[in-house]
Amino acid sequence: MSSTRDIDALIEMMAKLPGLGPRSARRAVLHLIRKRALLLSPLADLMQEVAATARECINCGNIGTSDICDICAAEKRANGELCVVEDVADLWAMERAGGFKGRYHVLGGTLSALDAIGPEDLRIPKLIDRVSSEGITEVILALNATVDGQTTAHYIADQLENRVRLTSLAQGVPIGGELDYLDDGTISAALKARKDI
Amino acid sequence: MSSTRDIDALIEMMAKLPGLGPRSARRAVLHLIRKRALLLSPLADLMQEVAATARECINCGNIGTSDICDICAAEKRANGELCVVEDVADLWAMERAGGFKGRYHVLGGTLSALDAIGPEDLRIPKLIDRVSSEGITEVILALNATVDGQTTAHYIADQLENRVRLTSLAQGVPIGGELDYLDDGTISAALKARKDI
Structure with missing residues (x-):
């Protein structure tokens, strides 16, 4: 009988990713395990591939x-x-x-x-x-x-x-932004940089 | 010159996990790539291990x-x-x-x-x-x-x-719960099931 410590370790690692916590990591891991052939295994392969090939551009840092x-x-x-x-x-x-x-x-x-x-x-x-x-x-x-x-x-x-x-970059009202929800600094910057229509 | 399509594919796969979207998947993948030796490679190994060993209990479904x-x-x-x-x-x-x-x-x-x-x-x-x-x-x-x-x-x-x-399971006020934030159904269930102190 083997234990579930790999699953626990996987949840713990996923929980440390930015944007995930223990609860969402558990949900994500359960989802991955349910679709392990379709999802978990290909995801692992892809991660291994990226881990081996990803690097910073020596020129620009991308x-x-x-x-x-x-x-x-x-x-x-x-x-x-x-x-x-x-x-x-x-x-x-x-x-x-x-x-x-x-x-x-x-x-x-x-x-x-x-x-x-x-x-x-x-x-x-x-x-x-x-x-x-x-x-x-x-x-x-x-x-x-x-x-x-x-x-x-x-x-x-x-x-x-x-x-x-x-x-x-220009500062001003974001596209789709509502004045009522913008901070005062943005509104006054947008006013100062106002344009003729 | 190789392309970044593996990285894009990884972001796309991560974005499909419950609790993650395109933006948080990008953040998570960047984080993983920055710490690829320490994080991405072990995570991939662990996923491969879990993909190979995880299964449903034939008795209870765990x-x-x-x-x-x-x-x-x-x-x-x-x-x-x-x-x-x-x-x-x-x-x-x-x-x-x-x-x-x-x-x-x-x-x-x-x-x-x-x-x-x-x-x-x-x-x-x-x-x-x-x-x-x-x-x-x-x-x-x-x-x-x-x-x-x-x-x-x-x-x-x-x-x-x-x-x-x-x-x-008993129904009632959750531990740490504030009455003001509870729905009416829960409060009335807790009242009906009230206990002597």
């Missing part, structure tokens, strides 16, 4: 399956525009939104005095290198609109001043 | 790693008490709560005229067999307090009437 990611490898994306994001998730969000045809640079976080994260802990030196070596004409600072994100944007802007065109 | 689950195999749990639950998740919840020393019987759902689920689609015939063959003296109907759960409880009670002691 996650892909080769040392140079698909975006950095695509010649036609070398249009002189470089979009700086905090995290791979932000890069993916920009790609899903579409519309940007240049390349990215993933910082891997934000400057933070509290957590003692300085420019060397992020990919800021690499960013400055790339601006020269890749003939970048415009750096779009697509950092989160948080205090740390904006501090980091200011720091990068200081470093690159007069060397390249610097832009940031 | 999920374990052998044909007869640990609870059915434990001699000391043959105390004549049989707890009937809808789902393996409910069995696990009862076990976590502790206090029950008998065996379980997992129905695998509830009777439902709407979804055309009859007694033969659940493990009800097997339950009736077990009551005789295992010398059960008390059947505890621990079914959910939903319409379908209670319909199923009534049906089982009809089948087993006069053959065995039939009980159900």
Whole structure:
């Protein structure tokens, strides 16, 4: 008679994933076990495959399956525009939104005095290198609109001043947003940046 | 240059798990890839192990790693008490709560005229067999307090009437529950079942 300790261990591991807790991990594992031939086994294979092949792009920090990611490898994306994001998730969000045809640079976080994260802990030196070596004409600072994100944007802007065109994402009312549910800062930013119709 | 289609496929599969959606699946997969040696690879191994060993207990329907689950195999749990639950998740919840020393019987759902689920689609015939063959003296109907759960409880009670002691879980105010947030049905059930202090 074998025990159920593998199942318990699987639930425990799943429960540590972001967005899952013990209860949802149990539900997910039960679901997987019920469909083990169809779901659990292929999922395990896929995870093993990704574990073996996934790596960070040595150029931009994106996650892909080769040392140079698909975006950095695509010649036609070398249009002189470089979009700086905090995290791979932000890069993916920009790609899903579409519309940007240049390349990215993933910082891997934000400057933070509290957590003692300085420019060397992020990919800021690499960013400055790339601006020269890749003939970048415009750096779009697509950092989160948080205090740390904006501090980091200011720091990068200081470093690159007069060397390249610097832009940031527009701030305003989100598409589908209701004024009544927006914070005051967003509304006043949207008012300041108002446009003629 | 290889593509990122394995990563996309992994996100898509994870997004189909109960409790996860596309956004949380992306977050979880990024987290797993960042810690691929420590997390993704062991998780994949564990899933493969569980996929190979997990099975339903042929006696009670619990999920374990052998044909007869640990609870059915434990001699000391043959105390004549049989707890009937809808789902393996409910069995696990009862076990976590502790206090029950008998065996379980997992129905695998509830009777439902709407979804055309009859007694033969659940493990009800097997339950009736077990009551005789295992010398059960008390059947505890621990079914959910939903319409379908209670319909199923009534049906089982009809089948087993006069053959065995039939009980159900007490209904009342949950521990830590605030009256103001409880539904009227629960409050009136708790009032009807009030106890002397």
